[in-house]
Amino acid sequence: MPIEANFNPNDPALLDFLKQIPLLQCLDETELNSFTSLLQLFSYNSGEPVYKVGSMRDTIYFVHEGRLSFEKSGYIIRFFDQQDVFGDYSLINNSPHSSTIHATEPTELLEVRLADLQDESKFTSGAYGKLCKQFAYLLTTRRRHEEEMYSEIDVLVVQDGGCAPGYNSVTAFLTEFLEKSGRRVFAASEGFRSLVSGDLRDFRRVVYSGSLYRLIEDFHGVVFTPPLREARGADFRSERYPDFKELENQKRAAENIKKRKVKAIIGIGGDGTLAGMQSLGELLPDEIQMFFVPVTIDSDIYGTDCIGQYTGVEVGAEKIRCYMADARTHGRCYIIEMMGREGGYHALHSCLGAGAHLAVLPDSRYNMKRVAKAIENRHATVIVVAEGYRAKERKSNNLKESAAEYFYKELLDAGLNTAQRVVCEAFSRDIRGALPNNTDITLAQRMAKKLTFLMQTGQTKMMPAVLSGQEYAIPFDDIRTHNTVSSDLAVLANRLGV
Ligand SMILES: Nc1ncnc2c1ncn2[C@@H]1O[C@H](COP(=O)(O)OP(=O)(O)OP(=O)(O)O)[C@@H](O)[C@H]1O
Ligand SMILES: O=P(O)(O)OC[C@H]1O[C@](O)(CO)[C@@H](O)[C@@H]1O
Numbered sequence: 001m002p003i004e005a006n007f008n009p010n011d012p013a014l015l016d017f018l019k020q021i022p023l024l025q026c027l028d029e030t031e032l033n034s035f036t037s038l039l040q041l042f043s044y045n046s047g048e049p050v051y052k053v054g055s056m057r058d059t060i061y062f063v064h065e066g067r068l069s070f071e072k073s074g075y076i077i078r079f080f081d082q083q084d085v086f087g088d089y090s091l092i093n094n095s096p097h098s099s100t101i102h103a104t105e106p107t108e109l110l111e112v113r114l115a116d117l118q119d120e121s122k123f124t125s126g127a128y129g130k131l132c133k134q135f136a137y138l139l140t141t142r143r144r145h146e147e148e149m150y151s152e153i154d155v156l157v158v159q160d161g162g163c164a165p166g167y168n169s170v171t172a173f174l175t176e177f178l179e180k181s182g183r184r185v186f187a188a189s190e191g192f193r194s195l196v197s198g199d200l201r202d203f204r205r206v207v208y209s210g211s212l213y214r215l216i217e218d219f220h221g222v223v224f225t226p227p228l229r230e231a232r233g234a235d236f237r238s239e240r241y242p243d244f245k246e247l248e249n250q251k252r253a254a255e256n257i258k259k260r261k262v263k264a265i266i267g268i269g270g271d272g273t274l275a276g277m278q279s280l281g282e283l284l285p286d287e288i289q290m291f292f293v294p295v296t297i298d299s300d301i302y303g304t305d306c307i308g309q310y311t312g313v314e315v316g317a318e319k320i321r322c323y324m325a326d327a328r329t330h331g332r333c334y335i336i337e338m339m340g341r342e343g344g345y346h347a348l349h350s351c352l353g354a355g356a357h358l359a360v361l362p363d364s365r366y367n368m369k370r371v372a373k374a375i376e377n378r379h380a381t382v383i384v385v386a387e388g389y390r391a392k393e394r395k396s397n398n399l400k401e402s403a404a405e406y407f408y409k410e411l412l413d414a415g416l417n418t419a420q421r422v423v424c425e426a427f428s429r430d431i432r433g434a435l436p437n438n439t440d441i442t443l444a445q446r447m448a449k450k451l452t453f454l455m456q457t458g459q460t461k462m463m464p465a466v467l468s469g470q471e472y473a474i475p476f477d478d479i480r481t482h483n484t485v486s487s488d489l490a491v492l493a494n495r496l497g498v
Contacts, residue, residue, distance in 0.1 A: 185207075
């Protein structure tokens with residue numbers, strides 16, 4: 001239980017303290033004195049709650065000394081320190097508290113009951129009205145600051161495409177390096193879709209500096225990025241947005257970009273995202289700088305390592321090793337479908353790393369009778385099929401089979417007759433959610449640094465690239481997206497000798 005402490009309501013230091021608080025700056029000297037006479041001072045021990053979620057709003061609290069945590073759904077959202085005010089929502093909202101407040105160190109709070117403020121014999125209705133108005137003013141100015149913050153977007157990051165390890169990492173590093181070079185960085189909340197919609201709620205402010213974050217953390221959409229360096233997933237996007245291929249939508253996005261005075265746009269993703277950026281580039285003035293960062297497990301951007309490809313192969317190979325052990329144990333044949341729409345980089349390298357028996361790539365054409373025979377002579381087999389295998393054929397014939405199932409069907413047509421139970425596994429999307437490994441995090445860091453340099457030196461329509469340890473930059477017009485894999489490696493991955 002908090003302990004009520006004595007204090008002198010006429011203490012000049014106390015009056016000075018109260019005059020610093022924006023909520024009370026609307027009161028004149030007399031009103032402030034009568035307000036002060038309604039205050040009570042309470043001491044809280046460290047860990048003691050002030051109020052809990054669900055309790056009634058009936059008090060406004062002023063932090064006189066100490067520190068408190070503001071918690072929602074078990075998370076600490078922020079801290080309150082000396083001169084901070086909480087509970088002031090009770091001036092306009094009489095629903096129960098949606099948060100819990102705990103003292104995190106010995107704390108003193110000056111408290112005023114709402115019932116006392118509303119009692120005309122203690123506080124005039126005029127002064128109470130002023131307090132309510134002042135609270136509304138503070139709320140709306142915050143909203144105005146938010147509007148202002150998003151009305152001039154400096155650098156805008158747009159993540160699209162399928163998730164891959166490293167989206168979050170590169171966004172965190174871009175924020176760090178660009179902010180350190182004096183830029184303000186923002187992100188579209190949901191990729192290209194947000195550019196078309198263009199509402200304030202479609203944008204986020206991404207922040208690297210802790211002190212800057214503390215200043216603006218209450219504003220809409222502010223995200224502290226350092227923890228994203230190592231985070232899984234892609235925080236600023238949702239489902240794909242195929243409608244961005246429509247010119248009308250691209251035009252709407254271009255208008256919104258100009259309306260929000262964007263100075264530079266960075267697209268992050270695979271070849272589809274690059275195509276979206278290139279289309280946008282046609283509709284925007286040259287002064288708006290444009291960049292692209294390749295993040296894709298399947299490495300479908302030529303001339304550079306792609307962020308996500310190393311984690312993808314590491315996790316993909318480990319997944320195949322598990323199938324190899326299971327296949328050996330049960331005497332089975334697994335046909336695993338892995339990423340690889342065009343070149344098949346991910347499927348091939350994962351297969352190689354794990355020492356699986358055959359990689360079936362989008363362009364592979366095997367003699368299926370020989371493959372069937374080779375399987376029949378084995379106790380256990382693991383075959384990796386890239387998702388793009390016979391994709392056009394399957395699509396044009398409207399076939400429902402996945403690439404793995406289609407390959408199995410071809411084997412059956414070729415007369416496969418094996419004691420091994422054959423199991424086709426579903427497409428391995430799970431790898432997209434893997435934790436980025438050190439190589440991809442380092443690659444993300446290098447590309448972010450290179451991009452910052454390109455931006456600072458006034459370049460545009462460029463992609464930072466890293467190949468064989470060297471950093472480059474490739475102009476948009478020279479980026480090739482058909483990334484074929486080495487045929488020597490495809491031979492190495494053929495342990496069936498077919
Ligand atoms: N030809 C195009 N023109 C304009 N926008 C496009 C085009 N192709 C794709 N996009 C946009 O880019 C987004 C991402 O494309 P896509 O789904 O092909 O992923 P990606 O960037 O290639 O990444 P990944 O291949 O790793 O999934 C799409 O949701 C769409 O909004
Ligand atoms: O999960 P979705 O939307 O079907 O996307 C599948 C595509 O995404 C990717 O996994 C890339 O992220 C491709 O390899 C694949 O073609």
